[in-house]
Amino acid sequence: MNPNNYQVLVVEDDAQILKFICYLLDNEGLSYITAGSGQAALSKLVSEYIDVVLLDLGLPDFDGMDVIKKVREWSDMPIIVVSARDQDKEKAAALDSGADDYLTKPFSATELLARIRVALRHISKQGNQAARAVLSVGDLQLDLEKRLVYLDGAELHMTPMEYNLLALLFKNVGKVLTTASIIKEIWGVGYGTDTQALRALMAGLRRKIEKNPAKPRYILTETGIGYRLVDE
Amino acid sequence: MKNVVDAKESSFKDIIKKDIIKNVILMIFLFVAASAIGYLFEHIGVDETNIVVVYLLAVLVTAWLTQSFLFGMLSSLLATFLFSYLFTEPYNAFAVNDPNYIITFIIMTIAALITSTLTYHAKLAAKNAQEKEAETKAIYNLTNHLTDAKNIHDIAGIAVKVISSCFSCKAACLCFDESGMPEQSFIQQVSDDNHVRRAIADIQEYKHKIDGMRTGFDEGNEFFDWPIYGSETTLGVIRIPKENAQNMNEAQNRLLRAMIESTALAMDRFRSSEQRMKSREEIVKERYRGNLLRAISHDLRTPLSGIIGTAEMLADMTKSEESQHSLAEDIRKEADWLHSLVENILNLTRLQDGSLTLKKQMEAVEEIIGGAVAHMAKRAPDYDIRVSMPDELILVPMDAKLIEQALINLLDNAVNHSNSEGEISITVIKNESARHVKFMVQDRGTGIAMSDLPHIFQMFYTSHPNHADARHGIGLGLAICETIVKAHGGNIAAKNRADGLGAEFTFTLPMEEQDEPE
Numbered sequence: 001m002n003p004n005n006y007q008v009l010v011v012e013d014d015a016q017i018l019k020f021i022c023y024l025l026d027n028e029g030l031s032y033i034t035a036g037s038g039q040a041a042l043s044k045l046v047s048e049y050i051d052v053v054l055l056d057l058g059l060p061d062f063d064g065m066d067v068i069k070k071v072r073e074w075s076d077m078p079i080i081v082v083s084a085r086d087q088d089k090e091k092a093a094a095l096d097s098g099a100d101d102y103l104t105k106p107f108s109a110t111e112l113l114a115r116i117r118v119a120l121r122h123i124s125k126q127g128n129q130a131a132r133a134v135l136s137v138g139d140l141q142l143d144l145e146k147r148l149v150y151l152d153g154a155e156l157h158m159t160p161m162e163y164n165l166l167a168l169l170f171k172n173v174g175k176v177l178t179t180a181s182i183i184k185e186i187w188g189v190g191y192g193t194d195t196q197a198l199r200a201l202m203a204g205l206r207r208k209i210e211k212n213p214a215k216p217r218y219i220l221t222e223t224g225i226g227y228r229l230v231d232e
Numbered sequence: 233m234k235n236v237v238d239a240k241e242s243s244f245k246d247i248i249k250k251d252i253i254k255n256v257i258l259m260i261f262l263f264v265a266a267s268a269i270g271y272l273f274e275h276i277g278v279d280e281t282n283i284v285v286v287y288l289l290a291v292l293v294t295a296w297l298t299q300s301f302l303f304g305m306l307s308s309l310l311a312t313f314l315f316s317y318l319f320t321e322p323y324n325a326f327a328v329n330d331p332n333y334i335i336t337f338i339i340m341t342i343a344a345l346i347t348s349t350l351t352y353h354a355k356l357a358a359k360n361a362q363e364k365e366a367e368t369k370a371i372y373n374l375t376n377h378l379t380d381a382k383n384i385h386d387i388a389g390i391a392v393k394v395i396s397s398c399f400s401c402k403a404a405c406l407c408f409d410e411s412g413m414p415e416q417s418f419i420q421q422v423s424d425d426n427h428v429r430r431a432i433a434d435i436q437e438y439k440h441k442i443d444g445m446r447t448g449f450d451e452g453n454e455f456f457d458w459p460i461y462g463s464e465t466t467l468g469v470i471r472i473p474k475e476n477a478q479n480m481n482e483a484q485n486r487l488l489r490a491m492i493e494s495t496a497l498a499m500d501r502f503r504s505s506e507q508r509m510k511s512r513e514e515i516v517k518e519r520y521r522g523n524l525l526r527a528i529s530h531d532l533r534t535p536l537s538g539i540i541g542t543a544e545m546l547a548d549m550t551k552s553e554e555s556q557h558s559l560a561e562d563i564r565k566e567a568d569w570l571h572s573l574v575e576n577i578l579n580l581t582r583l584q585d586g587s588l589t590l591k592k593q594m595e596a597v598e599e600i601i602g603g604a605v606a607h608m609a610k611r612a613p614d615y616d617i618r619v620s621m622p623d624e625l626i627l628v629p630m631d632a633k634l635i636e637q638a639l640i641n642l643l644d645n646a647v648n649h650s651n652s653e654g655e656i657s658i659t660v661i662k663n664e665s666a667r668h669v670k671f672m673v674q675d676r677g678t679g680i681a682m683s684d685l686p687h688i689f690q691m692f693y694t695s696h697p698n699h700a701d702a703r704h705g706i707g708l709g710l711a712i713c714e715t716i717v718k719a720h721g722g723n724i725a726a727k728n729r730a731d732g733l734g735a736e737f738t739f740t741l742p743m744e745e746q747d748e749p750e
Contacts, residue, residue: 014538017538024545106533107541199627202596214598214601224632
């Protein structure tokens with residue numbers, strides 16, 4: 001996988017941050033285009049070939065959230081939201097309207113690059129994912145056809161709900177799933193927003209796959225937002 | 233008190249006595265004059281009927297000029313008797329020879345009675361109208377001036393001025409402040425356009441006296457005090473010298489009460505408009521503060537991400553043994569520290585504003601600990617944090633983000649006060665009987681100095697005050713912990729470890745949702 005094949009769109013209105021991100025992408029050998037406003041971003045998105053979007057939520061012309069919604073109308077390219085807002089509600093809203101990941105300013109270079117790598121890996125996987133029936137992360141394996149889970153090669157017994165939850169996370173590996181979206185997927189739209197059942201289900205699942213649930217290796221908690229299955 | 237009442241009554245009697253004497257003299261004079269005219273008429277041979285008319289005129293004038301209805305009645309009878317005594321045969325006696333006169337007497341008496349009654353009522357109505365007019369005028373005068381008032385003391389000054397001129401005395405007014413406490417001094421009228429301040433001796437005692445009052449006004453040794461009642465509290469007191477107050481009649485009393493009522497209305501109106509203005513200002517201020525905080529959070533975070541990122545890049549580009557590498561690392565660390573300072577200040581401001589409302593949900597304790605530990609693993613990768621907690625799932629109602637922040641602050645504190653060899657541990661204990669969960673963060677650092685212990689949760693309190701390179705903290709982390717834990721209805725405590733060196737911080741969170749702490 002040659003990184004030079006990929007093109008990143010950086011939507012950021014702050015010149016300093018933009019410079020820093022571009023430098024970083026250059027260093028990594030990724031090509032990129034930049035946009036300073038939501039309008040510019042949308043026109044670049046339709047005219048250029050873009051693999052990943054790095055999107056600042058606080059744009060001068062309109063809310064970054066609207067950019068996400070517009071893009072999701074015709075494409076499911078990875079969108080990583082970068083924002084100075086620490087309000088969890090806004091992060092969760094961005095993720096729920098289709099963003100794949102988020103970073104809060106200030107973020108570290110390693111973190112940003114790691115997130116971009118995850119997003120790129122997704123694209124490369126997407127092509128052959130349908131063919132793959134067995135997904136794996138670390139020592140954890142999920143057989144989608146047989147509905148079985150293996151840890152270190154040994155089969156784990158899962159309840160149907162636990163399997164559904166793990167499968168959902170596997171299908172979105174590396175992506176942050178908000179609590180609300182998980183509840184909607186597992187329990188259905190009518191269930192409401194009570195998180196208690198999800199916390200209990202997650203605790204049960206973790207006790208089966210994690211050595212120490214308070215220091216999870218596979219399923220990370222994004223406090224106040226949701227969960228993420230690590231992508232190694 | 234009784235003496236005062238007696239004095240008042242006796243002076244009242246004096247006035248009545250004087251009035252009676254004056255009226256009697258007036259009546260006697262009028263009837264002597266009427267009799268003289270009667271004699272004159274008889275002498276020149278005018279018909280007796282005219283003498284009757286003259287007497288009736290005397291009755292009318294008496295009823296008009298005297299104060300009491302009694303004098304009208306009395307004069308009616310007196311007229312008949314005098315006529316019978318002086319001008320009918322036999323003269324100088326009350327007997328009559330001609331029975332026709334009896335009819336004359338009866339009709340004359342009835343006519344006199346009716347005349348005096350009508351006159352008395354007409355006079356009373358005229359007097360009432362006059363009083364009413366004066367009253368209306370005075371109140372209009374007062375309210376007219378009150379609308380120009382710029383503050384509560386202006387209102388008091390105007391009220392004092394109008395009341396003083398109306399009752400020709402030197403009235404005074406004491407304003408009460410917003411909390412319902414009397415002010416230090418009265419505003420007293422001394423001349424037409426002059427006010428002076430007169431201090432009162434004991435505010436508490438005075439307030440107590442006014443509050444405990446049962447009658448409409450308070451009778452003091454020198455002054456009478458009328459309280460000004462607003463819609464909610466007492467707004468002030470109008471004070472009038474005793475001698476003026478005692479000599480006021482019913483109408484004047486009524487007028488004074490009406491004036492106090494208008495003053496109360498004006499003061500009330502002023503207070504409520506002041507209140508409205510204040511709350512409007514408060515809202516504006518609140519908005520400014522919110523905007524400022526948002527601006528700070530955005531404008532500091534954005535350049536900080538630039539600094540942190542660039543420093544990190546520089547460090548990556550250089551080899552670890554080069555001096556540039558360590559310089560770049562230093563920049564990153566300092567910027568990181570600055571970042572946590574900004575976050576902490578923002579959090580604390582929002583917490584203390586009350587604008588950061590708790591979003592309590594049932595959360596799994598293990599997830600919160602996991603979040604905090606993962607955060608520390610990024611920030612201080614050299615340190616190993618041991619976690620020990622029961623295997624069962626513990627769900628506690630909390631604002632996950634805030635409790636994670638509290639744990640991070642405690643861990644941060646532990647990292648700052650120990651080196652990377654010393655182990656840091658988090659212990660969670662579920663106390664079923666007390667219905668709370670205990671979180672304990674322990675380190676193997678130097679511990680807490682005894683002199684620091686009582687202040688450790690105070691804002692901006694740091695140990696090592698003489699440390700010039702005060703990288704240890706700015707004294708906000710623990711203050712935030714305390715605020716967060718208290719907001720959840722829990723307790724936080726700090727002590728030194730019993731098993732050797734090191735500090736131990738514990739906080740508890742109730743396992744059940746409880747009412748908001750006060």
